[in-house]
Amino acid sequence: MREALFIKKNKDRWLRIQSKPSSDPDELAADFIQLVDDLAYAKTFYPSGQVTKFINTQASRSYLDIYKNRKEEHNRLWRFWKYDLPLTIRKHYKVMLFALAVFVVFFAVGFFASEEDPGVAREFFGDGYVEETNRNIRDKNPFGIYETGNSFFVWLGIMTNNIAVALRIFASGIVLGVPAIYEAAKNGAMVGVFDQMFAAHGLGLDFWMVVFVHGTLEITAIILACGAGIIMGKSFLFPGTISRLQSLKEGAKDGVKILVGLLPIFALAAFFEGFITRLYNDLSLLTTLVFLLSVLFVIWYFIIYPILLGRKMALSQTEEEI
Numbered sequence: 001m002r003e004a005l006f007i008k009k010n011k012d013r014w015l016r017i018q019s020k021p022s023s024d025p026d027e028l029a030a031d032f033i034q035l036v037d038d039l040a041y042a043k044t045f046y047p048s049g050q051v052t053k054f055i056n057t058q059a060s061r062s063y064l065d066i067y068k069n070r071k072e073e074h075n076r077l078w079r080f081w082k083y084d085l086p087l088t089i090r091k092h093y094k095v096m097l098f099a100l101a102v103f104v105v106f107f108a109v110g111f112f113a114s115e116e117d118p119g120v121a122r123e124f125f126g127d128g129y130v131e132e133t134n135r136n137i138r139d140k141n142p143f144g145i146y147e148t149g150n151s152f153f154v155w156l157g158i159m160t161n162n163i164a165v166a167l168r169i170f171a172s173g174i175v176l177g178v179p180a181i182y183e184a185a186k187n188g189a190m191v192g193v194f195d196q197m198f199a200a201h202g203l204g205l206d207f208w209m210v211v212f213v214h215g216t217l218e219i220t221a222i223i224l225a226c227g228a229g230i231i232m233g234k235s236f237l238f239p240g241t242i243s244r245l246q247s248l249k250e251g252a253k254d255g256v257k258i259l260v261g262l263l264p265i266f267a268l269a270a271f272f273e274g275f276i277t278r279l280y281n282d283l284s285l286l287t288t289l290v291f292l293l294s295v296l297f298v299i300w301y302f303i304i305y306p307i308l309l310g311r312k313m314a315l316s317q318t319e320e321e322i
Contacts, residue, residue: 003046010038018058028062035059085261087313088254089224090306092231099227102181103188103219110192115200124193137201143210147278155274162218162266166225170232170259177233184226191219210280213287214273216294220302221265228255 001009017035022028039059042052089096114120122130129145136144172179198207212219235251236244272290280287 032062086306086309088257090310095230096227099184099223102184106185106188107192110189111196114193114196121193151274155270159267159270169225170229173229173232177230180226180229213277213291214269217265217269220298221262228258231255
């Protein structure tokens, strides 16, 4: 094929790639492969031609575009944790406060109801669990239940169960968010009843220092999962100025973001329960440190940081408008 014919045949495609490179990774890769084929052909038949230099330049640019795109993909995970998740929580902070309020109110209900009627604990946890806990308290090892079982399998089982529960809570939000509210209430009452089991024996402070080694992250994640379910229900009930279907899609998308962000939180909480909480007798300094760091992390990442980031974004937007 003559050089002029080769140029005429492929010129339009080369110019398109040069002026309007595709943003789709698959199309970008396909264009690059085609350019490499063209370059091989040109080097074979027109090694000193200007077209060979032109194609070589285009192939180099295409390669750099692919590299830049891959770099951006690698940074997506970092961007998700640094911006997307905190801003989503900030966007729906009223829903999250509502879920927290429901949890706290029913925590108090469960605590005082169990104080009035110790049988409430048996309704929540069953006779076997309550008897074992009371036996551990009599044996001066009140939280001995956390020392049982293989650490790895405890971690794996709890992590799997909690993630499944969170997924179910979020999915239930489609029913106008009511089941998610119920789950926040139920979990709050359950923790309140559990606290009273130990507070009744003068172990109220010990309960927080031991159970919340893992419970700080676990309960925070459960509350946020309930919030994610409520967001989906709220988006359908109160669509605002957009269509109800579009609002539901956006609510579901935000809920999924929160849920994805909670997966490593559940994994870490389960790890603490399987490997760290059981050390409260032998390494109380370590368990206390984990508890305090967990509290600081929750306060910073889920409360303070989203507020600061939201204000920063709002300020930047205002400056751009000015």
